[in-house]
Amino acid sequence: MEEVENKLNDYKILREGEAEIIMLKKNAVFYNPVQVHNRDMSIAVLRTFIAKRKEEHKAMMDKREKPRNKGCHDRSSSPNGENGSTGQQDEMDAVGEKEINHVADEVEDLHLPKEATKIPLWKVARELKEPTVLEALAASGLRSLRYAREIDGLGKVVALDIDTACVEACKRNIKFNGSSVMSKMEAHLTDARVYMLTHPKEFDVVDIDPYGSPSIFLDSAVQAVADGGLLLCTATDMAVLCGTNGEVCYTKYGSYPVKGKYCHEMALRILLASIESHANRYKRYIVPVLSVFMDFYVRVFVRVFTSAIEIKKTPLKLSYVYQCNSCDSFHLQCLGRTVTKDNSVKYAPGIGPVVPQECSDCGKKYNMGGPIWSAPIHDQDWVISTLMDVKSMKDRYPAYKKITSVLTTISEELHDIPLFFSLHNISSTIKCTSPSAVMFRSAVLNAGYRISSTHVNPLGLKSDAPWDVIWDIMRCWVKNHPIKEQPCDTSGTAILSKSPKLEANFSRAVAALSKAGAKKVNRFLPNPERHWGPKVRAGRKITSKHASLLGPDVINHVMNGAANPEDGNVPMPDKPTPENGENAADHEDEPSTKRQKTDNDELATEP
Numbered sequence: 001m002e003e004v005e006n007k008l009n010d011y012k013i014l015r016e017g018e019a020e021i022i023m024l025k026k027n028a029v030f031y032n033p034v035q036v037h038n039r040d041m042s043i044a045v046l047r048t049f050i051a052k053r054k055e056e057h058k059a060m061m062d063k064r065e066k067p068r069n070k071g072c073h074d075r076s077s078s079p080n081g082e083n084g085s086t087g088q089q090d091e092m093d094a095v096g097e098k099e100i101n102h103v104a105d106e107v108e109d110l111h112l113p114k115e116a117t118k119i120p121l122w123k124v125a126r127e128l129k130e131p132t133v134l135e136a137l138a139a140s141g142l143r144s145l146r147y148a149r150e151i152d153g154l155g156k157v158v159a160l161d162i163d164t165a166c167v168e169a170c171k172r173n174i175k176f177n178g179s180s181v182m183s184k185m186e187a188h189l190t191d192a193r194v195y196m197l198t199h200p201k202e203f204d205v206v207d208i209d210p211y212g213s214p215s216i217f218l219d220s221a222v223q224a225v226a227d228g229g230l231l232l233c234t235a236t237d238m239a240v241l242c243g244t245n246g247e248v249c250y251t252k253y254g255s256y257p258v259k260g261k262y263c264h265e266m267a268l269r270i271l272l273a274s275i276e277s278h279a280n281r282y283k284r285y286i287v288p289v290l291s292v293f294m295d296f297y298v299r300v301f302v303r304v305f306t307s308a309i310e311i312k313k314t315p316l317k318l319s320y321v322y323q324c325n326s327c328d329s330f331h332l333q334c335l336g337r338t339v340t341k342d343n344s345v346k347y348a349p350g351i352g353p354v355v356p357q358e359c360s361d362c363g364k365k366y367n368m369g370g371p372i373w374s375a376p377i378h379d380q381d382w383v384i385s386t387l388m389d390v391k392s393m394k395d396r397y398p399a400y401k402k403i404t405s406v407l408t409t410i411s412e413e414l415h416d417i418p419l420f421f422s423l424h425n426i427s428s429t430i431k432c433t434s435p436s437a438v439m440f441r442s443a444v445l446n447a448g449y450r451i452s453s454t455h456v457n458p459l460g461l462k463s464d465a466p467w468d469v470i471w472d473i474m475r476c477w478v479k480n481h482p483i484k485e486q487p488c489d490t491s492g493t494a495i496l497s498k499s500p501k502l503e504a505n506f507s508r509a510v511a512a513l514s515k516a517g518a519k520k521v522n523r524f525l526p527n528p529e530r531h532w533g534p535k536v537r538a539g540r541k542i543t544s545k546h547a548s549l550l551g552p553d554v555i556n557h558v559m560n561g562a563a564n565p566e567d568g569n570v571p572m573p574d575k576p577t578p579e580n581g582e583n584a585a586d587h588e589d590e591p592s593t594k595r596q597k598t599d600n601d602e603l604a605t606e607p
């Protein structure tokens with residue numbers, strides 16, 4: 001009896017959302033509580049996916065029924081009635097009607113996202129099956145359990161892990177969550193890559209949430225997603241994606257990062273470019289619906305389609321980045337271009353370089369990065385639908401505040417502008433007091449350009465204004481807010497040595513106050529908990545070896561037995577930066593009085 005009790009003492013029950021898991025108190029199976037943001041966001045997007053999929057299917061079916069309604073023949077008399085037909089029978093029916101030859105014409109006038117129309121009508125089964133989910137790297141299964149319990153209209157959920165303890169825990173957790181979960185969820189001990197390769201196009205949803213980099217799973221993951229399905233992918237190797245190890249990033253993702261304030265957005269775009277590259281190998285391509293940088297990781301939600309024609313357009317969605325190594329200016333060069341000849345469209349390599357050898361603003365050299373995904377990283381319709389849906393069921397999201405703040409900020413981003421700059425950084429470059437965000441935004445708007453915030457950084461600004469306009473605005477600002485004389489070899493001095501061609505107008509433009517500022521809504525919340533961040537692998541003993549990953553403070557903390565003794569997971573130390581805690585809206589109206597960057601300061605932020 002005592003033995004049983006001792007055994008029970010080894011376990012604890014954890015609840016997140018509507019799911020419960022039994023955890024061994026020692027660090028046997030991975031669990032990171034702050035990833036509730038990640039799981040909540042995923043649930044929100046999956047709910048949107050289910051709704052959109054239904055809408056798309058209905059529109060396709062309406063379209064397919066149309067010719068018949070016009071009097072071809074009465075389909076309802078078919079022995080395979082509306083509910084009884086199989087996808088295969090549907091295909092044969094439809095092919096018989098020669099619809100296959102007219103797919104392109106037929107779908108043209110459907111009010112559907114362009115991509116959904118790429119699926120031939122004859123391939124669309126009349127009965128829409130509930131979407132199936134594959135969580136390839138499931139650990140305790142918590143994420144899958146939440147999907148199975150909380151998302152209505154979901155089909156089978158398959159959870160995989162390569163680790164025996166994880167799969168045992170997952171199976172235990174399935175039982176623990178009762179019959180509704182047991183009837184739709186299963187767990188398998190396997191290498192996810194092998195499983196995905198042997199189940200091509202079989203899952204409507206594939207979720208990849210690895211330790212660190214997802215790079216080794218991408219090739220098999222893009223093949224396991226059904227046409228029009230959704231791939232959800234996390235990467236927590238931010239140091240790699242943000243440029244600490246450029247060469248490692250290239251080997252994992254096929255792109256070079258550059259150090260810039262925008263590095264976390266660049267991380268998203270490198271990951272998207274890499275997924276697209278894997279997809280292209282199988283005549284497939286991606287359409288991002290939401291891409292987020294949250295807490296300490298990036299997470300992308302992309303749909304996967306197949307089309308030999310569409311994949312030729314991939315180079316139009318990719319760009320190299322030229323980042324000046326001294327000032328803030330950066331430029332994008334698209335990999336491809338469209339050539340139209342005799343009514344036919346072809347795709348050719350881009351013409352470059354788009355920049356001279358020396359930065360046209362300060363005269364220094366450029367670093368080159370990419371290729372990155374430079375097409376939109378979100379679908380505004382999905383973002384708004386997801387946000388509205390989340391707001392309509394507040395109680396069902398433990399991380400409601402976090403995910404609504406992120407989605408709201410994303411909904412306000414300029415979706416067609418890759419990357420961003422920081423007002424504080426450009427002020428630092430020329431060693432001036434920063435204009436207030438409202439004043440600067442007004443000057444950009446008054447000059448005839450667009451400007452928005454970004455969810456990635458509370459101080460970031462996205463704009464279609466070219467760099468000479470941005471610098472002209474700052475030159476005009478400095479005229480009225482003179483600075484101390486600077487050494488003649490700095491990039492700031494070079495920029496200010498030119499006269500502005502534009503007379504900046506700082507008078508307040510109506511649209512200048514960001515919506516966050518106007519509504520006084522928090523867009524950037526403080527860190528989720530005191531010691532937060534990625535956790536080390538389950539089962540690993542924390543030793544001084546981990547100092548470079550976790551920092552010496554944390555190691556000392558653990559060695560003294562103080563860190564998170566319950567589950568053995570060790571958190572990252574807090575980095576109190578404006579990026580992770582400060583609400584930019586609070587400061588929009590105030591010119592900065594902070595000391596600006598010195599010559600020795602780096603342009604880049606730490607990942």
Ligand SMILES: C[S@@+](CC[C@H](N)C(=O)[O-])C[C@H]1O[C@@H](n2cnc3c(N)ncnc32)[C@H](O)[C@@H]1O
Pocket residue numbers: 030031032035039136137138139140141142143160161162163166190191192193209210211
């Ligand atoms: C970060 S954890 C997953 C966390 C989980 N998705 C969640 O939300 O709680 C990564 C998991 O991937 C598993 N894993 C690593 N390589 C794998 C592979 N090749 N196939 C299947 N699972 C693998 C590990 O055992 C680990 O449990």
Ligand SMILES: [Zn+2]
Pocket residue numbers: 324325326327328329359360361362363364491
């Ligand atoms: Zn420059």
